[in-house]
Amino acid sequence: xxxNSLNLAxxxxxxxxxTTLVFFTASTEISARANEVKYPVTANRQAxxxxxxxxxxxxxxxxxxxQTAIRDRDWDKAETIWQQVIQLQPNNADAYRNLCEAFARQxxxxxxxxxxxxxxxxxxxxxxxxxxxxxxxxFKLNDSSGALADYNxxxLxxxxxxxxxxxxFAEAYYNxxxxxxFKLNDSSGALTDYNxxxxxxxxxxxAYTNRARLKGFWLKNVSGALADHNxxxxxxxxxxxxxxxxxxxxxxxxxxxSGALTDYNxxxxxxSKFAEVYYARAxxxxxxxxxxxxxxxDYNxxxxxxxxxxxxxxxxxxxKYHKLNDISGALADYSKAIELFPNRHAMAYKNxxxxxxFKLNDxxxxxxxxxQAIAISxxFAEAYAxxxxxxxxxxxxxxxxxxDYRQAVKFYREEGETAxxxxxxxxxxxxxxxx
Numbered sequence: 434x435x436x437n438s439l440n441l442a443x444x445x446x447x448x449x450x451x452t453t454l455v456f457f458t459a460s461t462e463i464s465a466r467a468n469e470v471k472y473p474v475t476a477n478r479q480a481x482x483x484x485x486x487x488x489x490x491x492x493x494x495x496x497x498x499x500q501t502a503i504r505d506r507d508w509d510k511a512e513t514i515w516q517q518v519i520q521l522q523p524n525n526a527d528a529y530r531n532l533c534e535a536f537a538r539q540x541x542x543x544x545x546x547x548x549x550x551x552x553x554x555x556x557x558x559x560x561x562x563x564x565x566x567x568x569x570x571x572f573k574l575n576d577s578s579g580a581l582a583d584y585n586x587x588x589l590x591x592x593x594x595x596x597x598x599x600x601x602f603a604e605a606y607y608n609x610x611x612x613x614x615f616k617l618n619d620s621s622g623a624l625t626d627y628n629x630x631x632x633x634x635x636x637x638x639x640a641y642t643n644r645a646r647l648k649g650f651w652l653k654n655v656s657g658a659l660a661d662h663n664x665x666x667x668x669x670x671x672x673x674x675x676x677x678x679x680x681x682x683x684x685x686x687x688x689x690x691s692g693a694l695t696d697y698n699x700x701x702x703x704x705s706k707f708a709e710v711y712y713a714r715a716x717x718x719x720x721x722x723x724x725x726x727x728x729x730x731d732y733n734x735x736x737x738x739x740x741x742x743x744x745x746x747x748x749x750x751x752x753k754y755h756k757l758n759d760i761s762g763a764l765a766d767y768s769k770a771i772e773l774f775p776n777r778h779a780m781a782y783k784n785x786x787x788x789x790x791f792k793l794n795d796x797x798x799x800x801x802x803x804x805q806a807i808a809i810s811x812x813f814a815e816a817y818a819x820x821x822x823x824x825x826x827x828x829x830x831x832x833x834x835x836x837d838y839r840q841a842v843k844f845y846r847e848e849g850e851t852a853x854x855x856x857x858x859x860x861x862x863x864x865x866x867x868x
Contacts, residue, residue: 492521499531511535526556530565537569540741545569563587564605567612577616584609603634611643620651638669642678649682658682673704681713690721708738712745715752725756746770747781760792779810783819790823799823814844818857825864835866 495518502511515532522528529552536545549569552562564587571580584605591602610626613619627644630637642665649658662679665672680696683689697714700707715731718724732749735742750766753759767785770778783806790799803820807813821837824830838861845853861867 490517490521492518495521496528499528503531503534506538508535508538512539524555526552526559527561529555530559530562533562533569534565537565537573540573542569542573545573558590560587560590560602560605563590564608567605568608571608571612571616577612580612581609581617584612603630603637603640606630606633607637607640607643610640610647614647614651620647623647624652636668638665638672638675641665641668642672642675645682646678649686655682655686659687671703673700673707673710676700676703677707677710677713680717684713684717684721690717693717694722706738708735708742708745711735711738712742712748715745716748719748719752719756725752728752729757741773743770743773743778743781746773747778747784750781750784754788754792760788764788764793777809779806779813779816782806782809783813783816786816786823787819790827794827796823796827800828812844812847814841814848814850814853817841817844818853821860825860831864835861835864838864838866 495514499511499514499518502508502514512532512535515528515535518525518528519532529548533545533548533552536542536548546569549562549566552559553566556562563583567580567583567587569580570576570583587605588602588609591605606626607630610623610630613626614623624644624647627640627647630640631644634640641661645658645661645665647658648654648661659679659682662675662682665675666679669675676696677700680693680700683696684693694714694717697710697717700710701714704710711731712735715728715735718731719728729749729752732745732752735745736749739745746766747770750763750770753766754763764785767781767788770781771785774781782802786799786802786806789795789802800820800823803816803823806816807820810816817837818841821834821841824837825834838857842854842857842861845857858867
């Protein structure tokens with residue numbers, strides 16, 4: 434079972450993976466618009482949740498505070514403020530749209546859907562409402578085609594109502610580009626959208642850093658990726674996401690481990706609540722710096738900040754198994770990852786299957802987990818290889834092992850994993866199964 438390999442094709446939200454450790458999640462990149470200006474909330478709520486005397490509340494000031502809360506990613510505060518705005522202005526479509534976004538970011542899915550629907554009902558030409566619903570569909574409801582349709586609609590409506598080159602709508606191209614690369618596997622379309630976002634708003638730092646991810650991990654343009662990350666940091670030296678993304682590139686493409694650690698540390702300094710940075714730094718510490726205790730601290734922090742981070746549970750389980758010999762702790766973490774994403778986390782099923790079969794002597798449980806991993810990800814070469822090992826070494830099922838080894842060879846070849854192909858062919862040779 435591999436413990437230090439990395440498949441960067443698994444960037445995204447619980448997509449199919451073919452290595453033991455899982456590294457990135459899509460939630461990393463969808464961040465709120467950066468704005469350092471802060472305004473105090475001055476509207477007072479009554480015991481029943483109402484605003485009391487509406488004449489004492491300044492709606493314009495409240496709206497400004499609500500916009501700032503969204504930019505600061507203070508979703509609970511944003512929810513409260515936009516509910517207050519709606520009490521004052523029940524026909525304000527954009528208020529419902531903002532409340533939709535606040536709900537969506539807190540995983541309050543049904544209320545978010547209702548608020549987006551209300552916004553579009555009140556104003557069918559409100560481009561931002563389709564933009565927010567696109568985010569909800571794409572990154573909370575796993576409805577990629579619906580999200581794409583909404584982003585397309587938002588962009589078309591904006592073109593009809595404003596100058597096509599209005600920088601205010603660069604965000605729509607940015608998010609559509611993100612959707613294309615992480616959900617639709619359309620790297621060419623994603624590049625076009627990121628380029629458009631930067632054309633509309635040359636100072637949109639996040640567009641540069643995510644275009645850099647695309648260049649570095651999909652388009653094999655490492656030098657172009659580094660240039661884009663550097664540009665993002667030049668534009669916004671306080672953008673933690675840019676340091677985190679540049680660290681990923683340094684660690685995995687430039688083999689600059691010390692540079693990666695420096696960038697991860699800077700990202701944490703800028704945003705101490707950025708769970709994904711702790712998660713990525715934990716991987717670096719464990720697999721490239723042999724800092725087991727530091728890695729465990731970072732995985733724990735990532736999970737504390739994001740208790741639904743299934744990949745963090747999976748990787749912490751790997752750390753516990755491979756470095757700490759904590760079998761029961763590893764089993765609990767694999768099971769938690771599966772509990773969070775029972776129909777999508779093939780990696781956790783595969784890893785738990787290995788643990789059950791080769792450490793806990795639970796053959797039925799092991800076989801069931803390998804079967805589920807393959808059902809979720811039918812081209813998961815490592816799952817076939819390890820299920821074959823189980824059949825050969827533990828179940829005396831020679832024919833079943835041969836069949837699985839052959840499938841593993843086929844899919845390893847598709848992945849370009851030459852060393853794994855040769856290793857698996859050698860196993861077939863020992864079984865006398867080569868033609």
